[in-house]
Structure formats: C-alpha cells, structure tokens
Amino acid sequence: MSHYEKRLEADLENIRGRVKVVGLQVEKAVSDSVHALLTGDRDASYRLILGDMPINREVRSIDADCHAFVARHLPSAGHLRFVSSVLRLAVELERIGDYAATVSREAVQLSETPAGTVARDLELMGDQSRNVLSQAMRAWNESNAELARGTMGMVKQATGASHKVFADLLREGKEDPRPLKDLFALLVVFNRLDRVVAQAKNICEETLFAVAGETKAPKHYRILFIDEKNDGLSQLAEAYARKAFPSSGEYSSAGWAPADGLEPRCQLFLDEHGLDTSRLAPSLLEPIHEELASYHVIVSLGGDPRPHLPEMPFHTVLLEWDAGLDGHGMDEERAKSLMEDAYKKIAHEVRDLMETLRGEEAD
Secondary structure, eight states: OOHHHHHHHHHHHHHHHHHHHHHHHHHHHHHHHHHHHHHTOHHHHHHHHHHHHHHHHHHHHHHHHHHHHHHHHOOOHHHHHHHHHHHHHHHHHHHHHHHHHHHHHHHTTOSSOOOHHHHHHHHHHHHHHHHHHHHHHHHHHTTOHHHHHHHHHHHHHHHHHHHHHHHHHHHHHHHSOOOHHHHHHHHHHHHHHHHHHHHHHHHHHHHHHHHHOOOOOOOOEEEEEEESSSSSHHHHHHHHHHHHOTTTEEEEEEESSOOSSOOHHHHHHHHHTTOOOTTOOOOBSGGGGGGGGGOSEEEESSSOOGGGSOSOOTTOEEEEOOOSOOSSSOOHHHHHHHHHHHHHHHHHHHHHHHHHHHOTTOO
C-alpha cells in the first residue's frame, strides 16, 4: 500500500477500535445498572451515573475524528458509508449510556429492592437488552450483515416480551401497596431497557448500510377503519386506501355491530368508482381487540369508538373523522351527491394520513 493508503487504513482502524471500546462500555453499563437495581447496591448505581460522563466525552471525540477523517481523506463509496454510519452509531451508543444512567438514577430513588414478578421481569428485560445489544455490536465490529439481520429478528421477540412486563407492572400496582413513586420509577426503568433494544436494532441497520449499502426500507403501516355497522364509510375508506396507497400500508375495517352485508348504495358507489369490493364484507370488531397493538392507526368514522374498544395500546394512534354522512337513511335523490361528498372527504383524509406517515413518496 502507498503511504496515503496506510494512513487511511490506520485512521479507519482507530475509529473502529474506539467504537468497539465504547460499545463494550455501554453494554457493561446496561448490565451493571440492572444488577445494581436488583441488588439494591446504591453505591454501584451512583458510580454508574458518574461513569456515563467519560462515555459522553469519548463519543464526542469519535464524532470529531469522523469529521477530521472526512476533511483529510475526502472518502467515497464504502469508506464514506462507514464514516456516516459511525456518526449515527455514536449517537445511538451515547443514548444507550444515558439509558443505563437513568436506570441507575431511578434505582437509588426506590424505597425498596424489587421482588417477585417485577424482579423477574427486570432480570428478563435486562438479559434481553444486554444480549441484543451485545449481538448488534458484534455484528458491527465484525461487519457481519447476516448476523445483523438475525439480531433484528431477536428485537421482535424482545419487544413482544416488553408488553407482558408492562402488564405485570400494572397488576403489581393494583395488588401491592407499593409507593406510587416506586411504580413510576420502575415504569421508567422498563421503558429505558425497551429503548436499549430499539437502539440495538438501529445499530443493526447501520451495519447493513456500512457493509452492504442497504438503507432502511420505508415503514409499512397497518390501518384499521371502524364504525358501527361496517357496511358504508369504513368500507369506503378501506377500499380507497387499498387503491391509492397499496405499497404504503395494510388496510382493514370492522364494526362493533356489523351488518349482514354492504349497504347497497355503498356497493354501487364503490363499483362505479372502480374500487375493488372482492375482499370487502362487514366484520366484527371484537375479535380484533387482541391485536389492536399491531395497528399503527385506528380511524373511527362513526363518532367516539372508545366505549367499544378496550384500553388503547400505547403505540396506537386513534383518530376520528367526520365525513358528514352516517351512511344510512339516505334520500334516493340525494344519495349519490351525499356519497360523493363523503368520498371526497375520506379520500382527502386518507391521503393526508398516508403522506404524514410516509411522506410525499407514499404510494
């Protein structure tokens, strides 16, 4: 290699080595913070809080090295992808360090050491977050795209477990006279461990970008349209969304008291506007209750749906749209114009929603 090539490789190895060290430091911080919480070791928790400061300084130093590398070498292709990934990765590692510090700060505020189900859940989430993070960093350090993809599969399993943990904490709050501040502290701890897993997924995505040039695929959204009978407006919204934005989402509809079939005027209107009705049929909302958390957005076209829904999942957005038509009892002479007006309003709302979720490239 030429002198320039040797200098470039040396600078790259310096950055790689420093990222690896910081990765090990935040992995240990996450693991140690959970251990200190579970054992009630306040001294260890305080040391971990202070230990986050050197991590932050090192991350800022890595950031400076990356900018210096760009200025010195004017990299392109793979080297440029690597440096841009490190810049994002450094932010993710700093955040994970902050999460560990937050766990430690909450630990010293607890009135008593967690026990029983909550302790087991903490141990479970601590193990999961540490394992996923460790494997994500291993994929990065080894430039292993396949390991990164496999680790992203682990993220889905860990996320599923977090739902049970939050449910256990709610039950603990009802059954145990634990101080309210303890419950809030534990809620924050669970949330930060959950965020560690999310950041590990981001690290895997950075690995795929740096190694294979793969960019994050646009998110695919699940949308549920609901009203009482699911024989009119909700079906219209579903059919339009399927036609206008087939690549941006997965769409379905339901009603809390579904009719036996589509309202005849609605069926005719859909056919006249070239909207596919082959998969449309009124369906009952209740069986979907168990999977509400899998929907990103739920849209009601029949007023406030909350009396007909269980408690809304934390990550699901509930919207209410007024299309100006209840879909029933329409006068024959006005039916077509009323339905046309409702269709225009719904089409506008659907387009606005999907462009908010996916941007102008929504399709």
